[in-house]
Amino acid sequence: MAGEVKMSSEVRAAWLFVGPGLAIIFLFFLLPIAAALLLSLTDFDLYAVADWHNLRLVGFDNYLHLLRDSLFWKAMRNTFYFVLVGGPLTVVVSLAAALMIQSRLTRFPGLFRTAFFAPAVTTLVAIATVWRYLYHPNFGLLNHALGWIGIAPIDWLGDTRWAMPAIILLSIWKNFGANMIILAAGLQSIPESLYEAARLEGAGWWRQLRHVTLPMLAPTFLFVAVMTCIGYFQLFAEPFVLTRQGEPLNSTLSVALLMYKEGFRFWHMGYAAAVAFVLFLVILAATTLQVRLARRGEA
């Protein structure tokens, strides 16, 4: 009570202002993440959903089970395939688009920027529905267009070899625009004098790109790469809609989708929490690795 009296009105107001927001974030974000770790150490299942007394601590059993679960490894492989192939492709397309938009030769850059960015604001579930029809082996526009250049129809979503590339193609389309905007702003902030100096030394387009643009863009590039990577590890709605929850033969089953199925379809919530936590550790490790590599590149 005495403390409250001494509290200045500024401090009191501060707590009044940050209190509600912090409470929401703590209760509905930070606490659940911490609880995920605890949950992964239990055998929380359908019986525990019905009655908490059926809950038992099982230590690291879920994690041991996970390591022996071939479906988990398959989901992990699929997710890494998506991140390692789709991530770099997305970033490269974003960079190409940003370079084109920022080129001094480009007329109506605003128009192209809007067009390239439009997919980024659309609803993924609706878009995945659209693409499912575009990928149709007989009636899809994609195979039809490929037919013009003599490529035989591909069973995009029914063939285990093509389903993941199909998801990657959709993801590039959906995501390159947002990255492009950020990279374009990075390009804009590079001082023109650097290019002038390079031109005076006789550097052409390619050498300007390699020795001025890319090094100067490195911090922005790292940010885009890390954000893309974190987002791509959480692959969920694309295989949920586009390939009907991981088909064919689980070739597009992602770790997040496995967590959803285990947790909300079979109510293996303890096990699903272990899946989620491993995903968390993988994302953390990947992010750290990227930042470390970038630092070493600088030195």
Add this chain to the structure above:
Amino acid sequence: MRKALVSLGLHAALVAGAVLTLLPLVWMVMASLMPAGEASSVPPPFFPSHVTFEHYRELFVHLNIGRVFFNSALLAVSVTVLSVLLNAMAGYAFAKLRFPGRSRIFGFLLGALVLPSQVAILPLFLLMRQLGLISSYWGVILPGMATIFGIFLVRQYALSIPDELLDAARIDGASEVRIFAEIIMPLCRPILVTLAIFTFLGTWNDFFWPLVVLTDDSKYTLPVALANLFGEHVQDTELMMAGSVLTVMPVLLLFLLLQRHYVQGLLMGGLKE
């Protein structure tokens, strides 16, 4: 001469890119206007042989999409209004009010920015179940009411507000709440608009959490309803495209109208640190 060739190649690439980017969206609209079954013919038509709105009528009359649309709009608006308010309050306090632990708490929040939200979903579901909020609007609204990103965005912006302005108001006897409502909110308007667009789009497009927490179909949002509809109507290409148009068009129009603000926000999230 060389420059003209380079320019030609560049613009050819830009136009090709724009066509490829917009094609799926344009086809979606076209197919939604085709008579039933027309999209599934060989060769696949791009334009409808004649325009029909029967699929939209079907969605509203028989499939109750009006209700779903209302749910999506209600949730997106509620989350936007509430979270802009709470994030503005917290962001302002972190920027301009001195209180013990301020920098420590803020640093902690920044660190938590990289935590993937999917990890929270299972315990959050159990928590909502405990609170009896499964399949209630509050199940979606409550967790969306404040975000670390939003607080961060407002704080960065509010840092540039001069302290003298606030001190002068205090000397004039204005209460802290009045200072916030009458000085801070108007000054922060640009960033709050950006944050509002961001939040609206994010809530409208969100799928994973609404899918989990809204188990009753009277509470479905558009993405959840669409994914469900897809299970039963996968053969009805034109109907599904009409549903997709209804889902995508509101956010696409909002983006086209408020593009400048949205892009600004993206850059602040991307470039400040």
